[in-house]
Amino acid sequence: MAKDLVFEIGTEEIPAKFMNRTLEQLKENATRVFLENRIGYDSLETYGTPRRLVLYVKDMAEKQEDLETEVKGPSKKAAYDNDSNPTKALLGFLKGNGLDIKDIYIKELSGAEYIYGKKHLKGMDTKEVLKVLLPSILVSISFPKSMKWGNKSFRFARPVRWLMPIFGDELVEFNKDDIRCSKYTKGHRVLSEGDIEITNASEYFDKMRKAYVIVDQNERREIIKKQCEEIAKEKNGKIIHDDDLLEEIVYLVEYPTALLGSFEEDYLKLPKEVIITPMKEHQRYFPVEDEKGNLMSNFITIRNGDDSYIDIVRQGNEKVLRARLSDAKFFYEEDKKVPLDQCVEKLKSVVFQETLGTIYDKTVNIINNSIYIAQELGLEEKEVEELKRAAYLAKADLVTNMVKEFDELQGIMGREYALVQGESPEVAKAIEEHYMPRNAGDDMPSSLYGAIVGMADRIDTITGCFSIGIQPTGSQDPYALRRQAISIINIILEKKIHLDIKKLVQKAITPFVEKGIIKEEPFKVIDDVIDFFKQRLKNVLLDRNYEYDVIDSVLNVGLTDIEDAMLRVKELSQWKNQVDFLAIASSFNRVSNLASKAETMEIDSILLSEQAEKELFDSYMNVKNIFNEAMDKKEYHDALKALMLMKRPIDNFFDNTMVMVEDQSIRRNRLAMLKTIENMMMRFADLSLIVVNK
């Protein structure tokens, strides 16, 4: 027989943004614990609202499965005496494990024979086991930030106020820090009064619904979506979707009811983002747009409750939004009056980082880095001038009222104020786009200026932090340097920019050297930064489904041009899947193995005596020219094709020539040739690292 289990953890309002991960964790932990304890069931799900975490297990076995384990006893030698009677050691083993002498058998283990027995463990009643397992599941949940309250022995995101573990129709009674543990729960905070008794796990969801709690987050999500669509439609509009916002709202309400509010149309004259940001970030409202995608003077908010007195709730929310929009409008009008050049001056009193200086210092670095990149990319003088302007103004909006109030509007306000004050559209766009991508899923900058200023800004932060010893360690990455490096890489790959990253780092690091704030030798810091980029590039390429050995073989020969490394990885991946790569890789592997023993790379052709080594040398001289020319032109397909020509001569050489001969000069010469060949190959990749799996 099987019964359902419901375990509800009643809490005070848990932060919405923790919930998805918390419910996953609850599911993982419970699944693992039940597996370890041999409790079978049909299905296991977790649910949550702001005030409860729920574990629901369908058709859970009433008993643990029996356990049969093999136990190892004394060696056969020690188990029986000379008359084949059991010794004390054997009898002790039998007694200790509750075994009978007829249950045991002999097995061999590393050359000796041992006594073994099968031990049976009878499964206990699930209900009894749950009394231990459920409290352990409760305390196994961890949160990004947790608290202590009321002298409890464990931490939680917010106080736990009741526990309701019911197996079938029985309470699984246990005491955890005197928290109420009963068959009673609570409904919606306002719409339901008193405690609600759950007599049987199977009636849980229905009873909660009657108490104005929709326990299933997926159901709440669908209700919210449907209601939003319906009421937006009444106004001939639709909501502007935002999955993160929706997800947050799902966990802010137990019983959702959408309502539509409005504000004065006059505010629609403000930039769209200025209206949307306070709505979404501060109030958790959905903005509404018409069929043409124009913002409407409406919003939708989700009330935690039913529709009684909904007009009061609507008016309250409208009033709050009106105050916020009137603030925003005031800020916008005030900000517009202040020339951006004046804002840049103010950056002199905004600290970026204590040792690295102010945002103004950073701006100077961004300008210099931008100019450097522009020159590397061959931009024209006029373009460089425009780019310089964009770099100069990139951070100006940080001191505007609007950005101080809503920091997520950085860049966007810069664009708006730049346009209002007559900057060119290209400059305005670059100011906004230099922050892109803002996060993992965000768009790339569409303009080259935006891309360049963005790289210039990020490389300044990365080299600056590395210079003063702030490097990411483990989960610590206060300046999000990893994300910034990944952004640079993605911009380069998206825009197919060929840039010597090492030279860029050298350039970016100069202000810190000149100011004398660099903590180590510059070359050491540069190496660290390059290694850091290598690791990030490796992750980016792995994310794009390239194989790790291909990536390693390319990155191991050094990183200068990221786009170029990408092209070689791409090319090598194709070869790896096309031809019989095992043979080729192993040929180069043989070269590399011996090349490491070489002391010199000077080949004396007079010392070449055997046919196979002469052929290999000729082949090398021939391939070298084709290969290097292809490499110079970045024609990587041709370069690899040329390398492949050496496969047969290499194999021939190893089959017929002894490298490690007595004669020192001949040995030296042969090793030198192998080293030279390896060296050539290394311009492309370290092919010996390629792993060929079937």
Place this chain on the structure above:
Amino acid sequence: MTFQEIILSLQNYWAKQNCIIAQPYDVEKGAGTMSPYTFLKALGPEPWRIAYVEPSRRPADARYGENPNRVYQHHQYQVILKPSPDNVQDLYLGSLMALGIDPKKHDIRFVEDNWEAPTLGAWGLGWEVWLDGMEITQFTYFQQIGGFDCELESAELTYGLERIAMYIQEKDNVFDIEWVDGVTYGDFFKMAEWEHSKYSFELADTKLLFSFFDSYEAEAKRIIEEGLILPAYDYVLKCSHTFNILDARGAISVTERTGFISRVRNLARMVAQAYLKQREAMGYPLLKK
């Protein structure tokens, strides 16, 4: 309901919940948390329940009495429940009922908000409480005060009285709030707002104030060495307020800012430490009751 009636309702409500109804502490401060009735009493293992109005000065928020929502000095209603009772959220909702705000007719939410006061070395977890989308209360479970873990955790409720009054009286401008019939908030404070704004932004003698800060700091340190906690703490509060004026005046550069904050925090930590020691030496008198 007038502003005065709002205060009286809260006083009555929390008095019934066995809180001491205290009077505002007479040294300038930026928030009710800074009163020694909260800052010190939240430390250590002794239980404590108190409620009081706290006029809170924030020079940087001063607007010459011209902004409908921001003022130099606003009023907080501060409640400390230590230890936090299991039904603390219900007690809070009960206080809204006492103000005539029926949760059934509104949308009341507890939205995550974590509180931190760097000058006090204090932080806690909790929510801002929303009434139909408007933040009306800060609700915090203290975790650390003066850099010390809270042995017995308190719940702190901080009501923004002006916000609540504007909501109840349906006013769009703080100065239109009726304090009592016939006297508005503006009648009472508008001139004070203008004068304090003028002083904080234009007239404050920064050189003098910097020297005040140094002197207050030195005096706080000297007194704490003598084992006197409250007189020393008064000077910590004075340091903090002096810093706030200098900050509003624009006299403190961003680089110096962190330094000043850590100087105040350092003093707060010393006082907290001395207080903990003193209570221990006294045998925690409030525990025995």
